[in-house]
Amino acid sequence: MSVKVFDTQEVQALLKAAVNLDSKDGNGRFKQILQRLLGDLFKAIDDLDITPDEVWAGVTYLNKLGQDGEAALLAAGLGLEKYLDIRMDAADKAIGIDGGTPRTIEV
Structure with a gap:
């Protein structure tokens, strides 16, 4: 496939929604860690064409x-x-x- 979509607005919005960044609820540190790990996973899928x-x-x-x-x-x-x-x-x-x-x- 070899397409790169990580930096698109759609994927960045998905990442933000997946970790519930706009909500005041939840643990901020957990959200920060989850956003990084999930973002790195998304990027790896792009980079390695998983x-x-x-x-x-x-x-x-x-x-x-x-x-x-x-x-x-x-x-x-x-x-x-x-x-x-x-x-x-x-x-x-x-x-x-x-x-x-x-x-x-x-x-």
């Missing part, structure tokens, strides 16, 4: 993980947990804390 079948295969995979109670395993397997540790280690080092026991199993 097909509808690939999107739905991903949704099916996430549904299965949730049903099996194994979503946390995905976070560790993709390196998300380790990335968070790296960020926390850097924050500790910035305030002079260095060394100690690793937060998670080293990869």
Whole structure:
């Protein structure tokens, strides 16, 4: 397909509506995070020309993980947990804390 629609007014309005930005209700920080993550996903679909079948295969995979109670395993397997540790280690080092026991199993 190779079309780019992320920067269109229609997609930006969809993104804004999806995270309910115009409402005073809800948590502002959550809306900020969701808008960024959903926007990055939309952009990745454009940039990588991800097909509808690939999107739905991903949704099916996430549904299965949730049903099996194994979503946390995905976070560790993709390196998300380790990335968070790296960020926390850097924050500790910035305030002079260095060394100690690793937060998670080293990869």
